[in-house]
Amino acid sequence: MRKQLLPLFMFLLVYSFTWAQTKQVTGKVIDNTGAITGVNVTVKGTTIGVATDVDGNFKLNVPPNATLVFRFIGYKTKEVAVGGQTQINVTLESESSSLNEVVVVGYGTQKRGDLAVAVSSVQGKDIEVNPITSVAEALEGHVPGLQVTTPDGSPNGNPIIRLRGGGSVTQDNSPIYIVDGFEVPDLSNIAPTDIESVDVLKDAAATAIYGSRGANGIIQVTTKKAKAGRTIVSYNGYGQIRTFPRELQVLSPYEFVLAQYEYARITSQTAVDNFSKYFGAYGDLELYKNQQGTDWQKKLFGNATASQQHNLSITGGNQTTKLSLNASDNKNQGLQVGSNYERIYLDFKLNHNISDKLMLDLTTRFSNTIANGGGTSGSATAKVGTGITTRPVNGLADFIDLGGSAAASGNDQDYADFLASTINPVTLAAQDWRKNISKIFTLQTALTWKVLKNLSYRTQGSVDLGFGDSKRYYGPLTLLSTNNGGLPLGEITLTKTQTYSWANTLTYNFNIGKNNTLTVLGGQEIRTSQSSSNYNRARGFDTSLPPEKLFSNFASGTPDQLTSNDPQANNIASFFGRVNYAYKDRYLLTFTTRADGSSVFGEGHKWGYFPAAAFAWKVTDEPFMKNLTVISDLKARLSYGAVGNNRVGLYLTQPTFSVSVNRPIGFGDTNQPYYTFASSLLPNPNLKWETTITRNAGLDFGLFNNRLTGSLDLYSNYTKDLLVTSNIPSSTGFAQQQQNIGQTSNRGIELGLSGVIIDKKGFKLNGIFNIAMNRSRVDKLDGNATEIIASSGWASTDLKATDDYRVRVGQTLGLIYGYVSDGMYTVDDFSSYNSATGRYVLKPGVPDDSGITGGISTRPGSAKLKDLNGDGVIDAANDRQVIGSALPKATGGFGFNASYKGFDLYTFFTWSYGNQIYNTGKIAFNQYYRTTYGNMLNTENYASRFHYIDAAGNQVTDLAALAALNPDPKVASPFSYGNATPVASSLAIEDGSFLRLSNVTLGYTISGNFTRRIGISRLRVYGTIYNALLFTKYTGYDPEVSTSPSGSSDSYNQLTPGVDYSAYPKSRTYTFGLNVTF
């Protein structure tokens, strides 16, 4: 202890000694609107300095003959010689041009004006005004070419982020994320309130420094820096109400029983008898007109739920040591009963100048997320369909007191069974109980050493540790339980992920004359990540045991599966370099190259090399441009480069085995573990890097004294040696193999504009606008194949011809494939009705599609599919075609930002144009799909559908009478389809274009003496509505949708985009919040 105190003592001694010789200077720093807080005031050539306080005042002891330097981001730096002054008031000039913004590029920063590459940025101050819950939310619609899609509205859902379409066909196309120079797996543990700015690196010239993994762009997040000066405490908080914006209309209780009656009537007398037993005689059905019925959608998703977020930050320090502490707590309630999450973030930053040549940066972050609830997609038990198809009334059972199950016998037993078959969806949701706890701990540290004036060395290391604890309870009503003895099961999955990285860079600035600047960077990095898991499943728990208790008493079940997995680490070793050269600060050249070695590839294929070059010309700096006052800034950019992708699974190059207990053999009535292939793909020792070549041409411009600024980019990228999971003949024992085949391309144009529309005294109106158009194309697949057949799998094998997607050479991805609806059979299609067989006789040449629709035999009003090849037969092989295209033609956003005195108003719209959605609900909810006495959408009401019963409840069979009964039917009979025969047809394809007022915020900042008196320097209150308005023709819950039914809720299948299957409905949220700075 004594040893440690000595340096401190020395330091104090020196400090006091220095102090003794100085004099005090005070002053105030302002700009044209008032005082500026937090301006760094330093004595030139020393580390002595302070920051201005909330009123812009500073007080500093300076040595004689000192020069003060005033530095603040967004302002021109100013120097003032102290001389004899003791009071120095300074007015800083703002840097009006965004060209001086500092942009983070790989392993360094550059001024935007000096960039030769395509980078789009979002500033923290633009993010700050809104209460966002994730970084992705902040980016949505703001960056041209960056598509952020929330696949569903689940409170903890991961958004899909795609830059310029994504090149890979079957591989992960998400960009990589860099936070403060460190790569992180995702952005979920960055508190949104902690973001300073986000830079999106788009072309290869920008991303090639991250070579291997740069193919899908890089999202660089800069978090708020610790600031020197007075300690500033600020609080941001909001409360939020979520509501269910859009309910689908289902049949009313009366319409419901009427439809059930009609179905029974045309099925058989037995069916009618059963119907009457449960719902009463036809003559009494009028009674249901008085019944309200249960609105199951509302029960499942309609509860307005309250969420809240609190964030507290403390920042302060002096010129040598700065620190900040940031804590957030976000409690988020989902629309679905029982689904919610809570996330806590803690982060601590320390920047310390050990000497004026040696700087230490340290960041630690911790986040803890607890997510509850089963959601609606993937293997969830309570799906969207549950809310729609569950019957709204229980017929006579609602009126009869069964007198308890003991008394139930004979006929009453039927009612009891019937009642039991109505599983309350809310109960069902509770059967699928899930709790996921995820803890992420991050430590990042860097040491920068200015070895020489022009030479600096930086070494940085990071540790990411993730601990997942996922519990899932399968109640007795879940399928897994019924297949496992009908008692509850519980599973616990513990995962541990660890990532370590270490990077070293050397940067040298060459001084070669006035007109030439040259910066060279060289570096090396290694990175290793590994995730291991332990899985434990037990079954046969007591039904009465609540899930929480069950997981605390796992021994009360029968052990069923216990597995552990320590997979191979995923290692990457890299060497990279960058040269920036500028001539006259006007012609800019950047060369980068990177060599990456990856452990996922086999011997001889591990290394990939990724060079890139970019050129920029600052046109406005040319003398001949001086007189053109309209154009304040103009820069032209050109770039070309190669980037790679190694995101393939493990064990793909050599045959290896791992142990499994999934569906084992049961010798001796015991499940026997067995060895199987570690990968379900046939190993391919020749796998190599996927390479994307990007070509970009861009213009950055500022007009009218930079009142209007913008960027225009054109690109043409292609990805070769695509890592494609190809189908191979299953006679090999494998269905697929990872191969480097084929090529895709993406071409597009992006425009981003930002302008000051009005800047009058007190009133400001800014606007931003961006648009992106991307055309993806499959250039080639492997040698023979011209198409890949893909299945969304939403209805598993129930779907007639399960393959409902195509990838075709020469066309875009996301082609939806199916039958073409031809409306319905009309009376004119039939020649007669045979009352003996109960069949209608089709006229010659009219094809019969009942083999596909599978419901009531073909008759007037039953659904008709087009016989595309005209052979008189409707079959999967010849009568299907591309019926929709899921990728949008253009996407974008625009918004306005106004302020008047203390008020600020922010609006932002996002839009998408030209994509189609495969609305599976339109199929499943407009027929009796896997329901017994279930409900349908209101599109199938008696007046709209082709019906077969008259007002008296009698079945009409005669052709002419049927025509008279249905003068103007809107939709075919829902009974055209069998109970398990959904048909993918053009009926389900809908226009997915939309315009959404995604955000409107009104805020008011209270400032002045009142607040200052209670110690608050700034107080802002605001209200925000998210998803405020939606304009779309789409009939499902929300057009911004892409679900993958087979996988988990956040997995996205590149081959089958645009499926709306049981997507968790998006909410409309009303937020009220507060920003306080003390």
Added chain:
Amino acid sequence: MIATIVASCKKFLSPDSPSVYDSTYIFGNISDANKAVNGVYALFNTDAFTSRVSNNFTGNNDIEVGGVSAAPDNSRRDIWSFECTSANADLLTVWNNAYNAINRANECIAGIEASALYKSNDASMLQLEGEALTLRAYWYYLLINNWGDVPYKTTPSRDGDNFYLSKTDRNVILTNIINDLVTIEPKMKWADQLDYGIERINREFVMGFIARLALERGGYALYPDLTMKRSDKDYLDYYNMANAYCRKLMTLKPHTLDPSFSNVFLNECKYIKPLNSDVLYEVAFGPVAGDVGWCNGMRVDAGTHQYGTGSAYLSLSPSYYHSFDTLDVRLPATCSIIYYSSTLQQTPLSATSITPAKWNRMLVPVPLGTASSKGTGINWPLMRYSDVLLMLAESENEINNGPTADAKDALRKVRQRAFPSSAWATKVEGYITTVSASKQTFFDAIVDERGWEFGGECLRKYDLARWNYYGKKVAQARNITNQMGIDANNGTGTYSNLPDVLYYKLNADKTCTFYNRYAKVIGGAPSGYSTLNWLKSLYSSSTGGPSTFALYSWRGYPDNSGTTPLRYILPIHGSIITDSHGSLKNDGYGF
């Protein structure tokens, strides 16, 4: 220094994987090699096997009949009604599972043969080699039965192999897999020498299976030109071979049939696996695995009771039910005309939904649970000793142009168990004398006997195909069903003595008493009994024609004369054709 860096860099890019193993390690010791072979067995515990190829793929025939709906619906029902198209997803599931199992077996065979233990003739390793070879052969047997000529691969798949295999003649495949088994059989262990007895593939099963494969090889099959053919040149060689292996088993390891027929299946329901008894090998389903008692077996409706649901996809045809001698103990043990309602009340079934009675989920040692359905843990027999006896009888008759003493003796053993000893004089001895009149009569007796012995065990389809009896028997079943309906309604004719209606009584103890089971009662319902339309329901009074059961069940085979070959071969799934890049086609068979 540089060398060190290069070396450590190399190592960094080829990290260890603690959870995976290579082939050399796995086949370096018996315990791990066992687990590798378990991986082949595990592919029996998939839907592709349990509910599909072992059950749903084996209807419809004259015994096992799955319910077919009014129109083809692209589900398992189309397979039942011979109307399956290449878009049927079940085709893909089974095909993929079969080749997955074959490749895993290939991996085991290659690994075992490369191992030191195998080279030193380690008995356990040889046994494992035999299990892997038999599992591979079994899956090829299933593929051939359902698709005819199929791609044939005997090495573990590696990159660089020709993936695009075309079809290999089924006779070539059969010959090869028979030869594989003939070579390994003497080196294998008897069930009573194995850790898991009849749950593991054993020497006696392999002998029986060689006989079954040989009969398949020597029998008829449907060819793409829609004719039924057999290899006339050498078919008799294979009958000789089947004969030799049945004899070899009966000599080297004679088994005793369980004196009680129903006990064989009761044992399976109760998880009892007797050695040297009836069952030679059964697929072992562990806790909550397997569909026996769910899609095949007694129907049990869900209720508040603890047994769950059993739904019986395949029913047994009324013509089969009434083909039994009423004294035959196999009739009540095979066919159930009651089911258990949600309150466990025994309730009569209709004549078109007679369920297999051999397996009953209510009998398993610990009740499966109220909400249980699949996953009964009941094992599925792949071969019983009575099959070996009847194969011997059949091959004797074929080779010697008529029944020999050995043939009759084998048949006698099977029938003696089927009848109470009091009836042996007529039902066994008298019967055998009658049917031994000629080669043809004895053969037809074998056809019948196999039907009565193995009803519900899903062997019929393949037997009928190899005998070239499929069309004939289906037409017969349909004609009989129709005639039964007509006679029941008219009160005259061949079947008019059979019950037109059944009289039954639901008792307070939840049992059900039938007044008549096998004969018509004149004079209306006895007091206290309710009436159920029985054979009457096989005729539709509204249409004045056959019931939907007869109209739909075999719809894809409209020939009532039974002379045209029945298309039992299935198309290859469309996606397999696509992925084959032209090496496979659905050519022939009228697809």
